[in-house]
Amino acid sequence: MPDEARLEQTEAGLVPADDGWFVLNLADIGWDRVDGGGTWCSFEAPSARSPLLGIGVHVLWPGETPGFYHAESNQEGFLVLSGECIAIVEGEERRMGQWDYLHCPPGTAHITIGAGDGPCALLMVGTRAADSTIHYPVEPAAAKHGASVEAATDSPREAYVDRAPIEPARSPWPLP
Numbered sequence: 001m002p003d004e005a006r007l008e009q010t011e012a013g014l015v016p017a018d019d020g021w022f023v024l025n026l027a028d029i030g031w032d033r034v035d036g037g038g039t040w041c042s043f044e045a046p047s048a049r050s051p052l053l054g055i056g057v058h059v060l061w062p063g064e065t066p067g068f069y070h071a072e073s074n075q076e077g078f079l080v081l082s083g084e085c086i087a088i089v090e091g092e093e094r095r096m097g098q099w100d101y102l103h104c105p106p107g108t109a110h111i112t113i114g115a116g117d118g119p120c121a122l123l124m125v126g127t128r129a130a131d132s133t134i135h136y137p138v139e140p141a142a143a144k145h146g147a148s149v150e151a152a153t154d155s156p157r158e159a160y161v162d163r164a165p166i167e168p169a170r171s172p173w174p175l176p
Helices: none
Strands: 007-010 013-016 031-034 038-042 053-060 076-082 084-089 092-096 101-104 110-115 120-127 167-169
Touching: 053 110, 076 084, 084 101, 084 120, 101 110, 110 120
Parallel strands: none
Antiparallel strands: 007 013, 031 038, 031 167, 038 053, 053 120, 076 101, 076 120, 084 092, 084 110
8 A cells, every 4th residue: 555655845845755645735736937838736756757647737828838849659638727728739729718628649749828818727647658759840830839849859858958947936826
């Protein structure tokens, strides 16, 4: 039977220190941020990433994007908890609002971009596999929002070479 996780206080909030079970409020959990890329929390210990499932909440202000337009070999899903965003899926723009869900089977090219007049909170879920792959294609619809790479690549390191560093952040929860 799994034990309860040890929680560590960091400058950004509480973070599970191991792979045990835990209960944390979004206002208390540690978050990260990157300029232009929003603020997010992950529901797992940094030292004990799940090999099967990634899940967390990402808050995007209008114009912010959590990354670049991409397609990966794993399934992902995005549920808008509050606010609005634009989803670009297979080159097509779709507006999403509260309780809209975007399902991305493996190989679906996609990205989300904060929209509207306030923050957008997305519950993001993705499967993981040891042999997963990712591709960042050039996409004009995503480029309009600053969410496309300039040259196609299969390397996250190349895709994000000029991106600002990730830094700890305090929780934005509850949202305004």
